[in-house]
């Protein structure tokens with residue numbers, strides 16, 4: 001009897017998988033919240049790497065000055081979606097995109113869009129900290145220099161402000177000229193955040209920013225996110241459910257390249273509309 | 287035995303042994319060259335050997351070996367090799383003496399070695415000095431120090447002569463030549479303004495008058511060189527009179543203490559690296575060859591670095607990776623294996639005759655048919671070597687670029703940097719150590735090449751350095767000397783191979799030293815950069 005039930009469950013799961021894979025358009029009713037003041041609007045986004053489609057008909061809106069989390073099992077397309085917002089996927093030759101992404105009303109996939117300008121407005125923090133092999137100071141000043149600021153006092157101001165913003169100033173103010181590679185992992189990740197906010201983007205994308213960090217460093221960065229969202233719109237990808245519930249206001253659950261459910265974070269975690277979501281957030285699969 | 291192979295210990299032993307073998311070979315090579323080379327400057331004692339048949343020899347010990355026996359292998363007889371010098375008297379610098387025919391060997395305190403500008407060393411005793419007509423007998427106490435004084439004076443005069451001939455007269459010649467070329471240029475361009483030509487001719491006259499003056503000074507200097515005479519007697523009693531101006535150095539090795547010898551040693555060594563060669567390169571120094579070698583490598587580096595780096599950047603960062611790029615990469619790798627003489631042939635065809643011919647036609651037409659750039663020169667030799675070493679730089683740079691983590695590139699692009707800004711400010715600095723490794727390999731390869739140089743601009747004796755005081759100071763069209771070629775020329779092309787042998791080893795050692803110094807400099811720079819850019823990882 002017990003074995004039969006288990007088999008039933010597995011069968012139904014497989015069936016569901018087959019359904020979602022063979023008929024991806026089936027679910028138009030992804031549940032979405034009402035967002036009053038969207039900064040990013042994604043509409044019917046499809047993305048493929050060569051023949052392999054990675055995103056199916058994604059439509060969602062991201063609210064201004066809030067933190068939005070993307071969750072979902074590995075390989076479901078969270079990073080891919082995130083990297084669409086600053087067009088970093090353009091670097092991959094085989095990648096093709098259709099649909100629209102509007103940031104502040106402008107379609108960023110329009111031909112007339114200046115990509116470097118877009119990337120200055122949409123900052124990104126990567127999963128693995130990636131400081132440049134330069135001094136701490138030069139790392140933070142990098143974006144400003146690219147933007148054409150070369151005045152020393154102005155740069156000093158930007159560096160101090162950004163490092164303060166990333167809660168790093170006190171730790172590194174005496175060693176700004178040292179190589180950034182001599183810092184601890186957590187410090188490096190906060191440096192990358194400082195580097196990203198130094199160019200004063202409107203939106204900050206974070207792809208699993210804490211996945212390589214210990215709980216203390218993670219805590220610091222989470223505090224930081226809570227502070228930052230007062231001034232920035234934050235989109236964060238995370239595998240850590242607690243983290244998502246702690247830092248984000250809205251959460252999107254993705255599965256196999258589709259947006260399954262998107263709602264206020266409390267709703268996703270306490271009262272999800274879909275069974276898949278419930279299974280995932282409660283740790284039943286994924 | 288079986289267990290040994292199974293456990294893998296045997297292979298560890300094998301790797302260790304091969305490493306040891308390679309190290310031994312390198313150490314052996316260095317040891318051989320260093321011992322042969324470093325002994326060259328040491329003022330060995332002069333021995334007077336009397337044979338049973340009444341023959342006498344005076345000279346420096348130069349080796350001992352078993353006499354090759356035709357029949358019985360058991361008979362062991364030895365013979366000694368002596369450097370007896372006095373080529374003008376005996377014809378040969380060296381002689382063999384059978385050990386069992388030696389009656390006595392002594393080290394006479396007053397035996398003198400004279401280094402001369404011609405005919406090699408003279409071994410003998412001082413008979414008398416003729417200073418301005420005053421005869422000073424050789425036995426007198428101050429005779430030797432006076433001899434040295436004479437030689438010192440003569441060296442000074444010779445230095446002056448050299449200066450006048452090379453710099454001053456050289457300058458005048460250079461100016462006259464330029465003026466002539468200007469006139470010729472005017473003629474060629476159909477100029478009819480006679481005033482200009484007259485003006486130039488007047489200038490030439492002026493320079494020629496200066497030239498006359500200099501020539502007169504020279505001839506008085508030359509006569510002063512011949513004023514004082516040194517009379518030496520060889521060990522077999524022949525007298526030889528030599529003008530003091532033909533001598534370079536005199537010393538009495540048998541009465542020199544250790545420190546005196548040491549001083550002599552270092553002064554000879556200094557002469558070797560700082561002076562011009564004498565006597566068909568077998569005596570004197572190799573300074574022009576050192577200069578030529580280093581200068582050529584520097585020009586080569588200046589040319590090869592930008593080309594190699596840009597090519598690698600294109601291959602790695604900009605081109606679409608695919609069949610064509612792979613093909614190019616294979617070609618580049620194979621280019622590194624092409625025999626260097628082939629590059630030399632290409633250099634002759636393309637640089638000398640092709641580009642050189644064009645440059646001559648456009649800029650130096652007034653000097654034709656004498657070629658200026660249309661013949662071998664340091665620029666063409668350097669370019670040929672640059673071509674030879676560019677694959678090395680490309681491969682090393684590409685590896686360095688490939689090793690730059692992708693997420694660093696992404697990080698830069700995500701901040702709004704363009705691809706070019708990313709390459710310039712992040713990728714190249716990160717790859718710099720690898721790029722410098724490429725340069726080190728290129729330098730090592732270039733310093734050792736001789737074959738392509740022989741047909742693109744190296745000569746056995748270059749009258750002028752590629753850099754001097756005449757405008758435009760750097761003369762890239764000039765032929766030059768090179769240590770590698772010098773070794774070949776001295777060791778195997780000189781009229782007096784025996785006497786030149788130590789010179790070969792010394793030059794070889796010097797070449798090794800230069801490669802080491804050039805490489806060390808590059809390595810130190812690289813390590814500094816490594817520290818600056820890549821301290822500890824996470």
Ligand SMILES: Nc1ncnc2c1ncn2[C@@H]1O[C@H](COP(=O)(O)OP(=O)(O)OP(=O)(O)O)[C@@H](O)[C@H]1O
Pocket residue numbers: 049052054072073074075076077078079080081092
């Ligand atoms: N450069 C690429 N080329 C081809 N396919 C890719 C590429 N990058 C990602 N993919 C594919 O796209 C799909 C989505 O990948 P993505 O990296 O967005 O997943 P993810 O949700 O971020 O996963 P994770 O949580 O493991 O980071 C995966 O199936 C992956 O194999």
Ligand SMILES: [Mg+2]
Pocket residue numbers: 078079080207
């Ligand atoms: Mg990811």
